Amino acid sequence: MRNTSTRFPAFASSPFHPPSVLRARGTALQLALLWPAAALAQQTLPEVTVQETRQADAPLETDRRALSAAHVDVRVLELPASVSGVSAVQMAERADHGVVEAATRTVGLSASSEPGNGGLSFSSRGFAGPNSVGVAEDGIMLGVAAGTIAYPDSSWGYERLDVLRGPASLMYGSGTMGATVNAVRKQPEREHSAELLLGAGSRGTVRAGLGSSGAIGDTLSYRLDAYGERSDGERPLDNSQSGKLMSALRWTPRSDVTVDLTADISNQAPSRYFGTPTVDGRVVRELRNMNYNVSDSDLHFQDRRFKAGAEWRVNDLITVRNALYHFSADRHWKNIEGYGYNPGAGTVDRYDYLEIGHAVQQNGNRMALEFKPANHQVAMGWDASQANFSSYSNSPYTGGSTVSAFNPVNGYWDSTDPYLPRTSSQLRQNALFIEDAWKIGAQWLLMGGIRRDWYEFSRLDLVSGAALDKALNATSWRLGLTRQLTERSSVYAQVSTGHDPVTSLLSLSRSSTGYTLSKGRQQEVGFKQQLPEGRGEWTAALFHIVKNDIVTSDPGNPAQSIQGGRQSSRGLELAGAFSVNKAFRLEANAAYTHARYDELMRGTVNRAGNRPANVPRVTANLWGHYRIDDWRGSLGLRHVGGRFADEANSERMPGYTVVDAVLSWNVNPRTTLSLIGRNLTQRVYATSAYNTQWFLGARRSVELTARMHF
Template identity: 75%
Template sequence: MAQQALPEVTVQETRQADSRLETERLATSASHVDVRALDLPASVSGVSSEQMQERADYGVVEAVTRSVGLSSSSEPGNGGLSFSSRGFSSVGVAEDGIVLGVAAGTINYPNSSWGYERLDVMRGPASLMYGSGTMGATINAVRKQPSRESSTELLLSAGSHGTVRAGVGSTGAISDTLSYRIDAYGERTDGERHLDDARSGKLMSALRWTPRGDLTFDLTADISNQAPSRYYGTPTVDGRVVSALRDKNYNINDADIHYRDQRFKAKAEWRVNEAITLRNELYHLSSKRHWKNIEGYYYTPEDGTINRYDYLEIGHAVQQNGNRMAMDFKPADHKIAVGWDFSHANFRSSSSYDGDLQTQVSAVNPENGYWSSSVPYLPSYQSTVKQNALFIEDAWKINEQWLLMGGIRRDWYDFSRLTYSTSAALDKSLNGTSWRLGLTRKLTELSSVYAQVSTGHDPVTSLLSLNKSSSNYSLSKGRQEEVGFKQQLPDGRGEWTAALFHIAKKDIITSDPANPSQTIQGGKQSSRGLELTGAFNVNKAFRLEANAAYTDAKFDELMRGTENRAGNRPGNVPRVTANVWGHYSINNWRASLGLRYVGDRFTDETNTERMPGYTVMDAVVSWNVNPKTTLSLIGRNLTNRMYASSAYNTQWFLGPRRSVELIAQMRF
């Protein structure tokens, strides 16, 4: 039998795009439909788990503020997860797309980055995706998922100020149809000052059942316990920190800050056929929080004393149950998602506030003492919010060059409140419509330009905290116009993006010009700016990652009594932020150097006290001992810069001193 000649086959080496390219990923945190970030007519980026490990950023705040334009205004009273983006402090925090109902401006979970595949940031109004309270941006923590391929990762560390961390993550198959993932993490530190000790721990678990190829069920159950530092800032004099007070804490010895969280979720996904997918998620979230502190300190240099005031004890109990149902279908050149969100949140608040009690201690050698208020700690009020939302989003691929995306969402909120001391009841209904329309023009296979208009809405305070004085207000409305450019470099050598934006928000609370003692909705606030990001593989050894943002934010119309604050910059909003990381690798070694810059900020809307800008330098040196083990030496704040990260009352929260940490990471 004659042999048949085979056709000639030519093999060419093709370098794949770098897996770090943000623009190549599906923008799942910014859209209900599957669209690459390169094609999305909006600004979205994130920080991957690989980047968080390279930079040794194990806190969500430290990790996510490496992204462009996002700065932290965190302090104990807001739970430690408060941010500013694009000139607004209305920044939502979600986990896998589910936002916990915000009560009294407090968000405290997730606090650590362990167990998350990435932290995504969608910039600008995100009401189409997440509802109210997301005018500046939304942070979405994306969990690591169960896999049938077995793997285990382990982290152990020790460092300055008695800091220790331990983390373990494991995934694998249980049977032919079952797989699991477990992530556990804990950390503790003695801190830099008295009462600065902190500890936290969490357990994240997930079980996936795939009875057949088109059907998947997921169960997740998490618990978290946090006891953060009981440091409420350092007093200032004439807008400056007295260096001699840097390491002092004026809180009481029996001060307490504690957060306990539980989360459960059941999710089902059925891929009916190539064009239709059905999803449903049922979830329960709960958080119990407690504060017992003296929160105000006034320094008198003449006699070297601190006057302590605001004896405050607060308790929160938040529960939220909800269901999210969605259908994706792909008719012709469209990708369409429609869905319904329902949630029922319950909030109970207890408190004790002593506004008359004041105590005095030495500024340099304080005797902290103990809680001495006689005001009883009692339940204050209970509130509930029922939310229903309907949405539809469409991505229409007009042709190979043009993509048109549009979406609309309608939210209905039913609020009720009962004040225990007076038995006064309050009922209120609010609603809002948000939409987004964007157009992307593909210039080449690796570059695109886009334009979009989006709208959003914010409550005048967190919905669960509405009271009688704010019951007559409607949702504040905002609108953003944005244009941008995105480009991947050839051969996966990197990428860069640019975005120009303008956001205008109206119906914020202002004093009535006709009656300055009364407040009305009528104020306006706006911002405009430029954001740049880039990641470049300069050569095989050197990689550079950088971003910078400029934001011009102001109040356009704002009265406080008879004082006109139009033209002032909102508090805790820097004009300029920037991040740079350089990574140099040779053989089994890698050296990384990072710079974080945050420009000056005003402590509040009066613009009378300015916190100076700062630059912090961090470094990581890593050695791959073998393919399974990496040792890293981390240096944080290498120049030992004294800087303020946020403000509260007349106190500034000072950033950590210089520290070192040794970390071992193992993978099996």
Template identity: 65%
Template sequence: MAQQTLPEVTVRESRLPAHELQTSQPASTASHVDVPVLDLPASVSGVSSQQMDERADYRVADAITRTVGLSASGAPGNGGLSFSSRGFNGVNSIGVAEDGITLGVASGTVNYPGESWGYERIEVLRGPASLMYGSGTMGATINAIRKQPSRERSTEVLLGAGSHGKAYTGIGAGGALGETLSYRIDAYGERTDGERELGQASSAKLMSALRWTPRHDLTLDLSADFSQQKPERYFGTPVVDGRIVGQLRDKNYNVLDAIDQFKDQRFRAKAQWRASDTLMLRNEIYHFKSNRHWKNIEAYDYRPANGQVVRSDYLEIGHDVQQSGNRMGLDLQAAGHQIAVGWDLSNAQFTSTSNSPYRGGSTVSAFEPQHGYWDSPDAYLPRMNSSLRQNALYLEDAWKISEQWLLMAGMRRDWYAFSRTNIQDGSGFDKPLNGTSWRLGLTHKFDALSSAYVQTSTGHDPVASLLAIAQSQSGFSLSQGRQIEVGYKQQLANGRGEWTVAAYRIVKDDIITRDPSNHNLPVQGGRQSSRGLELTGLVHTGKALRFEGNLAFVDAKFDRLLEGSQGADRTGNRPGNVPRVTANLWGHYRSGPWQASVGLRYVGDRFADNANTTRLPSYAVTDAVLSWDMNPRTTLRLVGRNLGNRLYATTAQSSNQWLLGRGRSVELSALMRF
């Protein structure tokens, strides 16, 4: 047999320096076509793996809230990946994806991915993102982009330990296997005793990928991932008259046998064939599975008069979520056009088990609680099965009219078929839901380093998690939203930095309100709107000094909303857990093998609920990292978090129970590369 000569393959390093310009990145999170961020008529940015290492941000939530306009509202009950962006809050308006695929939201929970290890970049597309991801993305979509197999051999090892018994390790490796195979493996594990009672938490994950390139124009990828998270069993601290009681900072009122646990498995196979210089075909098939289990006391009411805490809401809940799908796409370049056409198909199954109606109660000392054990008079039983079948067709076109003008247009149609069965009595219903979204944008390039854009887009959000629609919500349709946005992006000469500015207005109609003539009857017809300004910047003031920062202002309100059986009017109120102002600033100074980095994160005040009766105070937290390149392969880092030991709340569990942020801590880590 004659020996086959394979074509020459040129391998280029895909990793970018920690300070690489955001506007030089490809815009895969924000568009199906190949357009750089500088040319894209939309707001998208993110953090690279080098930035996450540099700042020691090993949680996805920590990394993402360094980006413009994102604040955290995560809690154990919602999976920890709930955010606020552009005036909208929660998992039904801020989507979370991995390599462009989202798992259907079940009962308001998103927990994957928890750790940032193993990702090349984590990006955020702001504003309605239904064109890319379907329903539930009115405020923004977060997309974690995995590290890919490479034929170049590399190994990374992370070891770290710190305050409160914290220890973590990460291993990443990739390289060639023979002439046509390459691989990538990333593993991470973490544990801590926590800074309060019952604060123990742990997580572990394994991400594996294999790439086969039998020909220069054909690539096949297989991946298998496993993750287990056991977050801190902490559901907040009771407050008094809207104030945090400092003496309760390290107290936890849960039970000794409390459970918080998330297990995830993900399998994918992807094929990509470049049929010609102008035509690319790709197909991806996947299966995701998530099992979640909670058993906790979740409501605490502090009584200062007698120094006691009354506990209620004895919840035990289980989620079994499975989703299988296929994504097919075609990319075509012709006559100044880049065209993407695709069909997404998925089928999700959800079983909810619980001890509803969650009765039970007890009283413990506020300062020396005897935690006891969980007990409920209500049986833990399967309650509901549901399924959601989704079909989506999309078309997107980027037309380069001239060297200065780029016109982008796209449209997507989603068809959802929902079915629910109540296991206990056999009742149920079927519900079709449909949504159409589109985006039209125009970019003008003043020169190679600067551009301005204008775009208008639409999107749709569910009134509740799509996999958990209740009988009382069966008559509702998707909430519709629209946005108009203008922006400017500029890179400074000689790669010295960049800056961007975006201004927007979003209006979301058909949110749930109350019938004005019958306040007991929920109806669609409410309206929520926001307008805002976002600024980002990076500048090298010299060879040794670099600054990165962002600032966001949002004016969000309910234009029409009646709540509760009394029909309380919330018109003009700000939505709960939405800050008006957020900001981040990092300064980095390098001297030889040493680098000192100081970061400041500011989150403005937020209301605990839509009534705007209780206000969570604003907070500013300072972090610092001192890095020493011990040799070309090893970097040691001393990390200080919340250096001022600021006492603050990240989000409200209820008006009188808030989740507190982490106190001061110190870590020492080593990152080794081979």
């Protein structure tokens, strides 16, 4: 259950930015995105020939640079850590249009998304939620406020999504004990290229994407990506729409100097569905098509991002980089979010009348120097940022109503609690890091790095006038050794540390004054191998993570919360891809995680031995692709094991397996039509839990898309 007392009200609904204005902006943005895509589709395109690259000739995952997992230039095969991802080509093959759908195809990553956490909440290696599994774009994270991450939402415009598993504080700072998902943008190129996506499907789903790159004169190149989608959803008030525009300009005045400018805007109006009531830990199937929210409910996220980066390759041994950025996010919730089903009366009691708003702004600078003395690659740098968080709400969220369970009259918002500014907070961060990759002979690579983070937090309660100041510091490090057994195989071992906040750093409360960052340590060993002739690869990783100083109850005073608890996890992850022949390709992964609380008291109740909420023991993905001439058939299975909805392990959500399929036809060298079927077996399953209700996964759907490259 989400603690609503830590979520704060919406700047988006302030007198300066009412929800209607933001909704109009979202509609205008989507029209702006869809109009050029439709217009472009009507143009006569020049005849071109596109030659498809066979999978066996494509770069292997382990051959790529570990861009999201190391500050230095090291291949994934050599890296003493577990990192993998999904490329734009794979996302297109699987028709994964959302970041959540695409990222959870990777090994061991499952989603626990819901509207309250922004939709980007994951579980990895036994640790779950936005305060333990981070989300970054091109290596930079927006500060997490009240456990909410909402960007990036769609996968359009990204070259790949990388997942670094285990503590990632050396790379990304606090809040990354389980993993970090890093979205890597497509970059400007001087050679002209363009792509167009048009799609329509079940329940009024429509989507369009446009991407273009090329040269402007002798020294400038650009990249533009626009995307919009909408859907009516499966139940009343389940409609959603979103749009975004991503733009990039690259200036190369000299061969050794590159300057990049990016400017993005994203507007999301997700579904206003807050789950289906349960009875005795079971979904009431007869209610799965119902929505008990109010008719004038609102849910809206808007993000704006600007970045200026420069790289100077001084010589073959020294490179200097700098990135200056500004991020902002406005978010608004106005919903009834709690539903209790009364089977005898055939009614649903509604509670938690929440109106909440966030306004987040973050300005920062990242400076880095890379040099290569002898057999070393050394990277060092300094991160500095300041984030401001303004919150509004109608706390204490009182109010209640009762509606028919089967024929609800949704009604309208009638909370008597005033929607007011509540808190204003500021977080200043400074971090210094250094990493070294030392090549010892032809077969050994020793990597080590250390990072020190300093956080200064201040908070003002706008109602009581009470102020809070807090300093939090932490050091993280990683030490790993890789032994290359052959040209195509390696074995590695590493020890790494990290730190998580006990709650979101930008929304610390007065009750958290005495808390420090929770510290964790991981031991990991692994094996990576490429198959002959580029036909595939496989990896294996064994890990053990212990996280200390989680919040527990004081044994001497059960009503008092202190730090001193501990949770741990250990497990095995396997992933591989294999081209059986030119026509048939398999991709598969599986993970087993044994996670538990080692020390945890809640009042006088001992939770030691329980599994953390939203953590499945087993996850697996399988994709098979078969090609005949201009046709390709793809069949995919996603399995997520049973999870507990609470740390008391009193409510268990059953595991599920979903079957998806894509049938594609290359109409000509530049156009591909795809027929997409999702949840073909019509499985009823829960993705996450909130209050006394479960969020249900999407029913069977069919969609037809067209992709054009020119």
